[in-house]
Amino acid sequence: MEPVFALLTGIFVAVAVYLLLSKSIIRMLLGVAILGNAVNLLLFTSGRILREVPPVIGAGLDVPAGATANPLPQALILTAIVISFSFFAFLLVLSWRAYRVLGTDNTDGMRVAEPDDVQPPPLGY
Amino acid sequence: MSSRRRLDTDSMAVSSSPADLSAALVLQPVAALDWLVILPVAWCISIGAILMMIRYKGMAQPLVAIFGLAVLVALDAGLLWHVAQSGPVTMVMGRWLPPFGIAFTVDLTGALFALTSAVVALVGAVAAIDDVNASGRRYGFYPFLLLLMAGVSGAFLTGDVFNLYVWFEVLLISSFGLLVLGAEREQIDGAVKYGFLNLVATTLFLLTTGYLYGIFGTLNMADIARKAPGLQSVAPLVTLTALYILAFSMKAAAFPVNFWLPASYHTPRIVVSALFAGLLTKVGIYALIRIGVMLFPAEREQLGLVLAIVAALTMLTGSLGALAQSDTRRLLGYLVISGIGAMLAGIAIGGPDAISGVIFYAVHSMLVMTALYLAAGLAARLGGGFSLGSAGGLYRNYLLFTALSLMLFFSVSGLPPFSGFWPKVMLVKAAINGDASWLAAILLLSGFLTMIATGRVFLLAYWRPVETQPAAAPQPLAFSALLPLLILTVLSILIGVLPETLLNLAQQAASTLAEPSAYLHSVFPAGGAP
16 A cells, blocks of 8 residues: 555655746645645655554554554644644735735746845945 | 553554553653743743733733743743753653653753743843834734744754644744734735745655654654664665755755745844844754754764755855845845854764854854844834945944944854854864864855945944934934843853853753763663663
8 A cells, every 4th residue: 555655645746846836826825735735645654554563552462353553643644734724724815915915926026025126235435 | 441451662663562551651740840841832822822812902912921031031041950950851741651752851952042042032022012013912923922932942842853843833833923914015025935935844844754753653852863873774864864954954044945034034023033033043953953963963974065065055145145235134134044054064064062063153143133133123213224225324323222233243243252253163163173174264254254244234324424414313212222132232242251151051962962861861761661
């Protein structure tokens, strides 16, 4: 199973990077969302999907029949989902506001904070 | 839990060593002083919540916030004293023994950084009385400040890599709130760049932590430091370290990934810029020290040359960028970057001498960069804005303020007798002893360029007489407006004149990082188990 998940994670990351390199804020937002999910999948996979040895229970003792999962990555992913969701929400609102205020969703056009036509500092007085 | 069943380790790398439940829990009560480990974070969150409730009460807010931050300074000072007396201290959440429970482990490095950041935040809160108006208060400046401090303190005090990620996110989301406070055009523009690039950096941090967990099966820093030497030949630790260095360099604004900083740091209210310059990038440096020096020293050494080149380029782009700016706030943003380069140079050289220089430099940089932004804000209020093209005339009317600013300019350039001098001496010395004389040369060159840039600010904004002098008398400068600047400048002079205490602390902190047996013993008192 792990190789399949590893490939899937790789595709997710590639798609996210492609979208993040775009100049359109909306595409970048989609990239952020996909990147968050790629990382969640990676955390899930790096905890090993099915384990030979169930967690917590000692060696040679009664174990549940059937496969068991590792609980820790799930806790990590839960935290990461909450965080990435809140960041996505903030960035979504920020982008909408930027579109309203700056009148563009093209990052090349966002030069208000760093104007192109700045005079160099005077060399003397 | 039946007595027949036993607990085993959850980690993949460790052989099974059965232990019963009582052995997996901390059963003795926590010593009273050890509560200091968690108190700074819990205190900040509580005061932040209270401030959120009273955010429509204009005058009560700064009072509660300043009281809260003063207590935070006291707590962090107590923690530093406790750690200096009895070595690293650990407290574990939920009474589970490490590596199961999330550990908060404080050593000298963390305690020193936490104390300095608390002092900076306290000064920032005092400065904000004047700088943040009623609407800024209503939009939650003070709650965000306290939550930012919760994140910063948590990052400095935690002993768990994933927990470090969580505190990074706490401080990042609070910094978003502070950055867009007021929602002006420039702020929105800066916040878009700051937001996206920092989010990518923390996501990269999380991604690397996923790999770390896949390799080690644990997230506890002490456990990782213990296991890393045994896995060097079988696991891709250099790749892991390189990814961490990239992620934290982005947070710290190192050269190729620093463009979010000059794009955003000049946009918010000046006190917010001051706090950001003092606190945020240093958290990245702290994480780099923790990962690169304590957890993966051998791997960091392999990447030493890359780090050194990045450090040199960061120093040069920072100080050259500062030379090219005509807006004082943007100029200071580049000086922040240049300082980050100096600290990276120390991390690249490695060894206790260089690392103690880095720790010293970080303390100096937190105090002085905050002070410089506050000075720039005050200068703009008194004499004609942030642009070097039009500002001037401060020397004639505000002598004390001019003197304080000049001292800060000397301090940031690394001239004696101010706090910037000693860390630069330590770093240059370590660079020469570490066969990296070229890095020492660049350290000195960057200091020289910084001197030119800040000297020009002094010449133009302070010394130059204003040509079109209006007949109006200069507006009076209240002592309360000068107080935050005065505190930070006095601290900088004190550190410069009497460096022994801080020097000893930094050296001890660096030796604990290089030889983390005391740190490990604090987390795993029994030595062997599990």
